[in-house]
Amino acid sequence: VTLRSQLRSALMHKQFVLYYQPKVAMATETLTGFEAIVRWHHPDEGILPPGQFIDLIEQSGIVHVFTRYTIEQAVEQILRWQKMGYLVPVSVNLSAYNLMDNAFVPFIQGLLQRTGVSPNMLEFELTESATMVDIKVSKKMIEAFNNLGIRTSIDDFGTGMSSFAYLRELDIHTVKLDRAFIRQVHTNSKDQKIVEGIVSLCRNLNVEIVAEGVEVKAQAEVLQRLDCHLGQGFLFGKPAPAEKVERLLNREF
Numbered sequence: 286v287t288l289r290s291q292l293r294s295a296l297m298h299k300q301f302v303l304y305y306q307p308k309v310a311m312a313t314e315t316l317t318g319f320e321a322i323v324r325w326h327h328p329d330e331g332i333l334p335p336g337q338f339i340d341l342i343e344q345s346g347i348v349h350v351f352t353r354y355t356i357e358q359a360v361e362q363i364l365r366w367q368k369m370g371y372l373v374p375v376s377v378n379l380s381a382y383n384l385m386d387n388a389f390v391p392f393i394q395g396l397l398q399r400t401g402v403s404p405n406m407l408e409f410e411l412t413e414s415a416t417m418v419d420i421k422v423s424k425k426m427i428e429a430f431n432n433l434g435i436r437t438s439i440d441d442f443g444t445g446m447s448s449f450a451y452l453r454e455l456d457i458h459t460v461k462l463d464r465a466f467i468r469q470v471h472t473n474s475k476d477q478k479i480v481e482g483i484v485s486l487c488r489n490l491n492v493e494i495v496a497e498g499v500e501v502k503a504q505a506e507v508l509q510r511l512d513c514h515l516g517q518g519f520l521f522g523k524p525a526p527a528e529k530v531e532r533l534l535n536r537e538f
């Protein structure tokens with residue numbers, strides 16, 4: 286048996302589980318939201334990270350069903366936290382294929398109506414490579430999300446060849462600066478200057494910026510000094526199941 290042949294049944298049996306990783310305001314070190322990152326709780330193989338199966342999902346023609354499932358799970362979680370008294374936005378990763386899907390926006394519209402969830406509690410993350418497939422189509426989709434009141438972020442920013450074209454063309458809310466820029470931000474003055482420049486660019490454009498892959502306090506201190514809005518990474522929390530991140534809802538970092 287191959288993983289590929291098990292995808293449909295995995296979806297049916299809810300073996301795809303959302304883990305949640307905190308995003309933190311750098312200035313106050315308080316929680317501002319979570320990114321939902323999927324894991325496959327495989328009955329034989331254990332817990333598989335998305336790198337091991339997202340490509341298969343995209344190639345198998347089930348990516349539309351899969352993404353709808355992840356968004357529905359995220360919305361259920363937002364509503365559960367809301368009932369507990371916590372208003373915490375959750376971002377969901379989209380695939381490039383979702384941007385090509387004419388039925389996607391109507392699905393989201395229906396979901397918002399059906400559940401009553403506030404659109405500003407839900408965010409979508411798109412990678413540069415996903416938006417690059419067809420930038421005109423991406424632009425339209427992002428406009429449609431904006432009209433619904435759903436914020437969009439560009440993930441792994443700076444890893445592609447046309448990062449600045451996206452900033453120009455797309456009306457995005459947030460840039461997630463790839464962790465390659467953060468890794469040595471506390472030890473390498475060139476990296477520090479690059480991050481400083483990107484933060485200042487984003488601030489001038491009124492785009493929120495998230496530093497990805499913040500692992501140590503020294504990185505966080507530099508990012509605070511550079512006035513970076515938000516941070517995400519192992520320093521603040523690894524992706525974990527909903528019950529496990531609930532203890533973060535009331536605390537500072």
Ligand code: G
Nearest residue numbers: 321322323334335336337339355378379380
């Ligand atoms: O295997 P690893 O955990 O490193 O993979 C992380 C990658 O998987 C990231 O690029 C992340 O954006 C992507 N990813 C995580 N969850 C989802 C999801 O639900 N849907 C899609 N399309 N990508 C996801």
Ligand code: G
Nearest residue numbers: 322440441497498499500517518519520524
């Ligand atoms: O592409 P995206 O940024 O969505 O990828 C998310 C992936 O990055 C997840 O697999 C997550 O486990 C991983 N990740 C999150 N925080 C850190 C971190 O601080 N360091 C490293 N090395 N990986 C991280």
Ligand code: NA
Nearest residue numbers: 320378410440
């Ligand atoms: Na992401």
Ligand code: MN
Nearest residue numbers: 440441461497
């Ligand atoms: Mn990323």
